[in-house]
Amino acid sequence: MSRKPNFKELLSLDRDKSFSAKEKETLSKLLASDNALAEEQEEFNLSLNFLKDAAYDEEEIKVDDTFNGRVIRRFRVEQRNRSWSSMLPAVVGAVTAAVGLIAIIQVVSAPVTESTLDLQNQKAELETSEFPVIPEFTE
Amino acid sequence: MSNFRLGLTGALVGALVVLLIHPVTRPFVQNGLWRFGVSQAADQSPTIAQNLNVLPEPSDLVTASLWMSEGCRRIKANHHLTTNELLTFVEIAQASAEREPDNAFWAHTEAIFQQALDNPEASVRAWKRASKLDQWNDYQNQRLAQYVADLNKEEGRQMAWHWALAYSVKGFHTPALIAQYGLTQLRNDNSLDSRLDLIRSGLLVRDGARSRLGSELGWQMIESGALGTSIALDSRKEFVARRFSFIDQLAQANRNEDAIYVNSVLASNEAWDAALKGVEKQNRPRFLSAQAAIIATLPGSLLLAALASTLVYVLGTLFRSVLFKFKEGWILPAILAAVVGSILFFLTRLTFPTVFMIIVLAGFLIRPRVAPLDRKEFHFDAWMVWASAIIGLMFLVAITGVASFQSPPVKTVDDYADLGLNLIYSRETGLTLAVIFTGALIGLAQVWAYLRRRDPYIASGMALKSMGMTGLVVGIVLGVVTCPLVIAADRQLTDTLSQIVQNEPTYYLQDL
Numbered sequence: 001m002s003r004k005p006n007f008k009e010l011l012s013l014d015r016d017k018s019f020s021a022k023e024k025e026t027l028s029k030l031l032a033s034d035n036a037l038a039e040e041q042e043e044f045n046l047s048l049n050f051l052k053d054a055a056y057d058e059e060e061i062k063v064d065d066t067f068n069g070r071v072i073r074r075f076r077v078e079q080r081n082r083s084w085s086s087m088l089p090a091v092v093g094a095v096t097a098a099v100g101l102i103a104i105i106q107v108v109s110a111p112v113t114e115s116t117l118d119l120q121n122q123k124a125e126l127e128t129s130e131f132p133v134i135p136e137f138t139e
Numbered sequence: 140m141s142n143f144r145l146g147l148t149g150a151l152v153g154a155l156v157v158l159l160i161h162p163v164t165r166p167f168v169q170n171g172l173w174r175f176g177v178s179q180a181a182d183q184s185p186t187i188a189q190n191l192n193v194l195p196e197p198s199d200l201v202t203a204s205l206w207m208s209e210g211c212r213r214i215k216a217n218h219h220l221t222t223n224e225l226l227t228f229v230e231i232a233q234a235s236a237e238r239e240p241d242n243a244f245w246a247h248t249e250a251i252f253q254q255a256l257d258n259p260e261a262s263v264r265a266w267k268r269a270s271k272l273d274q275w276n277d278y279q280n281q282r283l284a285q286y287v288a289d290l291n292k293e294e295g296r297q298m299a300w301h302w303a304l305a306y307s308v309k310g311f312h313t314p315a316l317i318a319q320y321g322l323t324q325l326r327n328d329n330s331l332d333s334r335l336d337l338i339r340s341g342l343l344v345r346d347g348a349r350s351r352l353g354s355e356l357g358w359q360m361i362e363s364g365a366l367g368t369s370i371a372l373d374s375r376k377e378f379v380a381r382r383f384s385f386i387d388q389l390a391q392a393n394r395n396e397d398a399i400y401v402n403s404v405l406a407s408n409e410a411w412d413a414a415l416k417g418v419e420k421q422n423r424p425r426f427l428s429a430q431a432a433i434i435a436t437l438p439g440s441l442l443l444a445a446l447a448s449t450l451v452y453v454l455g456t457l458f459r460s461v462l463f464k465f466k467e468g469w470i471l472p473a474i475l476a477a478v479v480g481s482i483l484f485f486l487t488r489l490t491f492p493t494v495f496m497i498i499v500l501a502g503f504l505i506r507p508r509v510a511p512l513d514r515k516e517f518h519f520d521a522w523m524v525w526a527s528a529i530i531g532l533m534f535l536v537a538i539t540g541v542a543s544f545q546s547p548p549v550k551t552v553d554d555y556a557d558l559g560l561n562l563i564y565s566r567e568t569g570l571t572l573a574v575i576f577t578g579a580l581i582g583l584a585q586v587w588a589y590l591r592r593r594d595p596y597i598a599s600g601m602a603l604k605s606m607g608m609t610g611l612v613v614g615i616v617l618g619v620v621t622c623p624l625v626i627a628a629d630r631q632l633t634d635t636l637s638q639i640v641q642n643e644p645t646y647y648l649q650d651l
Contacts, residue, residue: 094153
C-alpha cells in the first residue's frame with residue numbers, strides 16, 4: 001500500500017514531473033483551502049528561482065566541437081571496462097580451478113613407488129614349508 | 140548473473156579445459172565422451188596369436204614361445220595340425236632348447252608335439268629331460284608386457300584396464316597340455332621314476348606358470364605323482380596314507396635324497412593349497428578388472444551425460460518459449476510426436492521407448508482451460524521441482540551407464556574376460572530408461588498443468604529445463620571432481636593388476 005505524499009513532496013513532484021489532471025486538481029484544492037500552504041508554495045518557488053539564477057549566472061561554458069565525440073568515446077570505454085570487470089569473477093574462478101586441478105592431478109598421478117620385490121623370479125613358496133631340526137639334549 | 144554464479148561457471152569451464160588438455164586426464168575423459176567400441180590395439184596387437192594371420196618368424200625366444208603357445212592352443216582345441224606343421228613346432232622347440240638349455244618349457248612342449256606326431260620314444264625322452272631341469276619360463280609375461288605397451292600407445296597412458304585385459308588374454312593351454320601329458324604318462328607307467336618325473340615337472344609348472352590356474356595344474360601334477368593316480372580320492376584318510384606311502388617307498392628303495400625331496404615338495408604343495416585355493420581368489424581378478432574398466436570411463440561418461448542433459452534443457456527451452464505459441468489444435472502435437480519419435484528411433488533403434496514418447500507427446504492434445512492471468516509466468520509446486528531434479532539425476536545415471544559400458548575399456552574387457560557386464564546394463568536398457576525418464580517428466584508436467592490450469596507446453600518446458608539443468612550441473616561437477624579420484628584409484632589398480640598378471644601366486648602369498 002503506497003504512502004500518501006505530504007504537501008512539500010507534492011510541490012517537489014510538481015516540479016519534477018507533470019501531474020495528471022486528478023493530481024493537479026488535488027493540489028489546487030489544497031492551495032485554495034489553506035493560505036499557509038499557498039505561502040509555502042510561494043516560498044518554495046522563490047527558493048527554486050534563486051537556485052536557478054545561481055546556476056545560470058556563470059558564464060556560458062564553451063565546449064569545442066569534439067566534446068560530444070569525446071563524451072561518447074568515454075562512455076563506450078567505460079562500458080567496455082565495466083563488461084570486462086563484470087567477467088572478472090569468471091576469469092578468477094577459471095584460473096583458480098585450473099591451477100588447483102593441475103596441482104591435484106600432479107599429486108594423484110605421481111608414479112607408484114616400484115616394489116623392491118622381484119616378481120619375475122620369485123617362487124610361490126611359503127618359507128614355513130621347511131621345519132628346523134629339533135636337537136637332542138644329553139645330560 | 141551473480142558474481143558467485145559467474146565464478147562457479149568460470150571454475151567449471153577452467154577445470155573442463157584442464158581435463159581435456161592435460162595428458163594425464165585426457166585418457167579418462169576421452170573414454171565415454173568420444174571414444175566408443177572395442178579397443179583397436181586389443182584387436183590388432185601382434186603379441187596375441189589370435190590377432191595374427193601368419194605367425195612371425197621365430198627369430199628370438201619370445202617369438203618361439205608364441206609358436207609353442209599357439210601349437211598347444213590348437214592341440215587343446217582339437218584343431219588339426221599337419222605332420223609338417225608339427226615337425227616345425229618340434230624343430231623350434233629343439234632349437235630354442237639349445238639356446239636356453241635350463242628352461243624345461245621347451246622340452247615339455249617338444250614332448251607334447253612329439254606325442255602328437257606319434258613318436259612316443261622321442262616324446263618320453265623330452266619329458267624326462269624336462270624333469271631334470273630347474274627352470275620353467277613360457278615367456279608369456281614378456282609377450283603380455285608388449286601387449287600392454289601397445290594398449291598404452293593407443294591410450295596415451297598406462298591404465299589399470301590394460302592389465303585387466305592382459306590378465307584376460309593370459310593362456311593356460313600349455314600348462315594344461317603338460318598336465319594332461321604327465322597324467323597320461325602316469326597311467327602308462329606307474330613306476331617310482333615316472334612318478335618322480337611327474338612331481339619334478341609339476342613343481343616346475345607350479346612355480347613357473349606365474350598364474351593361479353597354471354600353478355594349480357602344477358599342484359595337481361605333484362599330488363597325482365605322489366598318489367600314483369590321477370583319480371580323485373573320496374577318503375581323506377586314504378589320500379594322506381597314499382601320499383606319504385610314496386615317500387616310504389622311495390626310502391625303502393634306498394633313495395633317501397629323492398624321499399627328502401618329495402617330502403619337501405609335498406609340504407610346499409600343502410602350503411600352496413592353503414594359500415592359493417579359494418573362491419574369493421578366483422573372483423578377485425575379475426572384480427578388479429571390472430572395477431578398472433568402469434572407473435576408467437567415469438569422468439568422460441559423466442561429461443557426456445551432462446551434454447545429453449544440455450539437449451534436454453534445449454528441448455525444454457523450445458517448449459517453454461516457442462511451442463506454447465502454437466497451442467491450439469491437433470497439428471502441433473502430431474508434428475511433435477512424429478518428429479521426436481523419428482529422431483528417437485533413428486538414434487536408438489528402439490521401438491518401446493519411441494512409442495512411449497509418442498504417446499506422452501500425444502498427451503498435448505488434451506488441453507486444460509488455461510487461467511487467463513499469469514499465463515506464461517508461474518512457479519511449480521515444490522513436489523514438481525523435486526521431481527524434475529530427481530528425474531534429471533536418474534537421466535544422468537542412465538546416460539552415464541550407457542556411455543561407460545560402450546566405451547573401449549568396459550566393452551573390450553567385457554568382451555575378452557567375459558564378465559557379463561553387457562548383460563547387466565546394455566545400451567538398449569540405458570537408452571530405454573533415459574527416454575522413459577524424460578517422457579515420464581513430460582507426462583507429469585502435463586498432469587500438473589491440467590490440475591493447475593496452466594499451459595502444458597510451458598509446464599513441460601519448465602520441467603525439462605529444470606531436469607536438464609540439474610543433469611548438466613551435477614554431471615559437469617561430478618565429472619570434474621571424480622577425475623582426480625579416478626586417477627588415484629586407477630594408479631592403485633594398475634599396481635595390483637600388474638602384479639597379478641606378472642606373478643599371481645606371489646601376489647596372493649604377499650597378501651596373506
